[in-house]
Structure formats: C-alpha cells, structure tokens
Amino acid sequence: MDAWKDGGLMRAEDVGKVITARGPVEPEQLGAVMMHEHLHSDWAQKAETPFDMAKWPILETYGVWALRELKKHGCHAFVDMTRAPERAAPWVYQKVSELAGFHLICATGFYREIKLGDYWAREPEDQIWPFVRESSVEELEEYCVREVEEGRYGTDLRAGVLKLGASSAELTEAEDKAARAVARAHKRTGVFINTHVQGKGAQKAQLDLLESEGVDPARVVLGHTMGHLVNEWPVTQACMTRGAAFALTNLRMDGPEAQRRAWADGIKRAFDEGLGDRVTLGLDWVFSVGYTELAANPAWRPHQGGSALLVPCTFMPPPPFVYLFTHTIPRFKEMGITEEMLNTMLVENPKRILPVKRP
Ligand SMILES: [Zn+2]
Numbered sequence: 001m002d003a004w005k006d007g008g009l010m011r012a013e014d015v016g017k018v019i020t021a022r023g024p025v026e027p028e029q030l031g032a033v034m035m036h037e038h039l040h041s042d043w044a045q046k047a048e049t050p051f052d053m054a055k056w057p058i059l060e061t062y063g064v065w066a067l068r069e070l071k072k073h074g075c076h077a078f079v080d081m082t083r084a085p086e087r088a089a090p091w092v093y094q095k096v097s098e099l100a101g102f103h104l105i106c107a108t109g110f111y112r113e114i115k116l117g118d119y120w121a122r123e124p125e126d127q128i129w130p131f132v133r134e135s136s137v138e139e140l141e142e143y144c145v146r147e148v149e150e151g152r153y154g155t156d157l158r159a160g161v162l163k164l165g166a167s168s169a170e171l172t173e174a175e176d177k178a179a180r181a182v183a184r185a186h187k188r189t190g191v192f193i194n195t196h197v198q199g200k201g202a203q204k205a206q207l208d209l210l211e212s213e214g215v216d217p218a219r220v221v222l223g224h225t226m227g228h229l230v231n232e233w234p235v236t237q238a239c240m241t242r243g244a245a246f247a248l249t250n251l252r253m254d255g256p257e258a259q260r261r262a263w264a265d266g267i268k269r270a271f272d273e274g275l276g277d278r279v280t281l282g283l284d285w286v287f288s289v290g291y292t293e294l295a296a297n298p299a300w301r302p303h304q305g306g307s308a309l310l311v312p313c314t315f316m317p318p319p320p321f322v323y324l325f326t327h328t329i330p331r332f333k334e335m336g337i338t339e340e341m342l343n344t345m346l347v348e349n350p351k352r353i354l355p356v357k358r359p
Contacts, residue, residue, distance in 0.1 A: 011149055014356040015190065019148070019160030020077070021093040021104040024356075030103055033350035034070075034078035035194065035247040036223045036282035037321055039063060039096060039104065040088035040310065043120055043290030048153070051089035055310040058287060059088075059096055062312070066320035067100035073325035075346070077103035078282070079194060079354075081223075083110060083163050085129060090157035105160040105354065108147035109185075110140070110178035112165030112196055120294055132174045140181030141188075148189040160354070162186055162193045169201030171209065179206065183213035190356040194221045194247065203228050203246075207239050214359075217243035221280060221353060224249050229266040229279075240270070240278040245353060249284035251328045254317055264335035271341055279345050280353070283328075285321050286313040 017024035040059065070076070080093065087106075097104045113128040114121040121127045132140065147159040164182045166175050186193050193210065197203045203222045210220055217239070222228075226248040228236050236246065248267070253260055270279050287310045295314060312318055319326060329342065 015358060016355050018077075018103075018105060018354045019158050019191065019356065021097045021106055021157055023156075025103060027351045027355045030077040030350065030354070032073065032075040032346035033280075033354065034075060034282045034321065034324060035221060035280040035350065036081050036249045036284050037078040038082045038284070038286040038288070039080050040092065041082050041086045041286050041288045041290075042088075042310065043086055043288070045085050048085050048087070048089070051092055055289075056092075058310045059092065060099070062320055063096055063287060064100045066322050067096065067102035069319070069322040070325070071100075071102060073322065075325065077105060078321065079105045079107070079161055081107050081161070081163055081194060081196070083107050084131070090152050090155040093157060106157060107161045107163040107194070108144050108152075108159035109163030109182050110165065111163070112167045112198055113172045113174050115167065120290060128174050132178050137177050137180045137184070140178060141184045144181060144185035145188050148185065148191050160191060162189075162191055163195065164193065164206065165196035166198060166202040166206050168199035169205045171205055176209065179209050180213055183210050183215045186215055186219065187213075187359045190358055192219050192221065192353050192357075194223055196224045197222050197228060198224070200232060201235065203232075203239055204235050207242065207244050211242075216359065219353070219357065219359070221245045221247050223247035223282070224284065226250060226263055229270070230262045233266070233269070237273065237275065240275045245278045245280055245349060247280045247282050249282045250316065251281070251283060251324065252317055253327045253331050260331060261335060264332050264337055267332070267341065267345075268336055276341060276344050277349055277352075280349050281324065281345050283316055283321065283324050285316045285323065287311070287320070288313045
C-alpha cells in the first residue's frame with residue numbers, strides 16, 4: 001500500500017485497464033473471458049530459450065483458428081497462465097493475438113512444487129523452476145514487478161496477471177516464498193492474482209497466506225478448483241465469503257454424467273447462496289510438449305532436449321479452447337445453468353477482477 005502512496009514503481013495510467021499482450025485495454029473490450037488457459041507449455045524447455053520455429057505452424061494454424069472461433073461466441077480474451085520456463089517467447093503471444101484479433105492476458109509468477117515421482121518430476125530440478133529455489137522472496141518479487149511494469153526481458157510484453165501454485169494445504173518452502181513474492185508484487189502493481197490449487201485445503205492455505213501479506217481477497221482468483229467447489233464446499237464457500245473468486249477449469253463433458261452434474265449443481269449452489277459473483281470459468285486447455293511423451297513412455301522426462309513438436313493436449317478434448325462454448329456450456333444449460341449465470345461468470349466477474357486496481 002505504501003508503494004502507491006510513496007510514488008512506488010506502479011504505473012498509474014494502468015488503473016482501470018487490463019494489461020494484455022498488445023498493451024492495456026478497457027475491460028469492456030474483452031466480452032466473455034476464459035480465466036485459465038495455456039497457448040503454449042513446453043516441458044522440454046529448461047530455460048527460456050529462443051522460440052523453436054518448428055512449433056510455430058500449430059499455433060499459427062490451429063491456435064489462431066481457435067481464438068477466432070472464440071470471438072464468434074462473444075469471447076475476446078483469455079488469461080494465459082503459463083509462466084517461465086515453459087511459456088513461449090514474447091513475440092509469439094503478440095503475433096497470435098494480432099493475427100486472431102484476440103486479447104491474451106499473460107502471466108508472470110510461479111507454479112506449484114510437484115512431488116518427486118509425480119508427473120514429470122524425476123529429479124529435484126524438475127519439481128519447481130530452479131530460479132524459485134535459488135532466489136530470495138525479494139528477488140522473486142522484483143522479477144514479477146519488472147515483468148508487469150517494464151515487460152518481459154526487455155520487450156514490451158507486459159504481464160497482466162500474477163500466478164502462484166500450491167500442491168497441498170501445507171505449502172512447501174519454495175511455494176511459500178513464491179506466494180509471498182506474488183503478494184508483494186501485487187501490492188506494488190495492482191495486478192490481480194490467479195492461482196493453481198491442487199490438493200484439498202490448498203485454496204484456503206493460499207488465501208490465508210495472501211491475506212496475511214495484506215492482499216484483499218477480492219483481488220484473488222483461486223483456480224483449478226472444480227473439485228474444490230464440489231467436494232469441499234464449506235471450505236470453498238468460506239473463501240468466497242471472504243471475497244475470493246474461484247476459477248473452475250478442465251470442464252470436459254466426455255467423462256461420467258455424475259461428474260458433469262456435480263459441477264453444474266455446484267455452480268447453481270453458489271448462485272443460490274448469493275456467491276455467483278465469485279465464480280469464473282476456463283478449461284486449462286494447452287498446446288504442449290510433454291504430456292504425450294510421458295503417456296507413451298513413463299521414463300520420459302523433460303529437460304532432456306529433443307525435438308518434440310507442440311501438440312494439442314491429451315487431457316482436454318478438441319477443439320482447442322472453444323470447447324467451452326461448443327461442448328461444456330450447451331450441456332451446462334441442459335442442467336439448469338442460465339444465460340444470466342453464464343454472463344455473470346464469463347463477462348461480469350472478469351470485468352470486475354481483471355483491471356489493475358490500487359491495493
Ligand atoms: Zn494450467
């Protein structure tokens with residue numbers, strides 16, 4: 001708070017605007033917003049190396065196509081939650097955004113620490129970006145602030161969202177450090193916080209930590225929380241009542257009917273209890289390198305190099321991103337989710353949460 005008062009680094013001209021890959025825009029321009037997607041996530045990238053052009057065709061064709069399709073559904077923006085080192089080079093976001101005429105809100109920040117042996121974490125260096133372990137809270141804070149205020153690596157691609165993650169209710173040392181850095185960067189930049197929540201109780205743990213650092217819960221979206229909405233309603237409800245929003249993701253419709261219904265009922269319950277203004281939607285859809293390799297060969301691990309191409313992810317069905325509008329939403333409507341609720345979750349809530357706001 002003092003940074004604002006004392007003329008800190010904050011760029012006052014951003015207030016009320018959403019920072020996108022092509023610069024700050026008025027929130028009214030966004031229409032419906034998907035709150036948690038990934039244009040590009042490459043687990044073979046150990047560091048942010050120059051973009052491998054072998055990966056460009058899929059983004060230029062399917063990626064741009066998908067974003068143009070989204071616009072037909074009134075969706076003109078998504079929050080791209082990929083952080084270093086898996087994200088693409090800055091120009092990729094700007095070029096795709098420009099070709100599609102679609103807004104991308106790009107993240108800075110950090111992912112959760114993965115348990116050794118899970119997913120692709122075969123060695124300690126795979127568990128979390130080594131930069132997080134090696135840096136102090138202050139260094140991580142400076143990194144985030146710089147990406148918001150100046151742009152990524154000397155380019156004009158500025159971050160418009162701060163990311164953090166937690167694997168469980170007990171934050172690891174690295175997760176705790178990253179979360180504090182994000183909280184402090186938020187207080188200096190006014191950019192909203194969007195999280196990845198994994199295990200039970202991690203939503204509350206994140207919110208507790210952020211609040212202890214002086215963050216207003218209304219500036220926080222606890223994401224990847226479709227299960228938390230359904231299975232941990234009392235905890236989730238309490239976080240919503242404190243002011244935090246939730247982002248439900250991975251809403252695939254080809255699974256069990258009971259699961260689809262539980263998601264729809266969970267959303268309706270939130271609205272029934274007057275908490276509809278705390279719910280947002282996304283898919284966590286990804287063009288990736290890594291998932292396919294891992295599925296085919298459990299011994300595969302990223303950071304081995306290689307020439308794997310970017311492919312549509314294996315954990316969300318096609319079509320990319322627009323699946324939310326072509327598959328999820330029609331089924332949700334059959335299960336009683338109204339147009340009014342959809343407008344609240346997709347348009348009104350992001351319009352309130354995304355713009356830069358003085359802490
Ligand atoms: Zn994600």
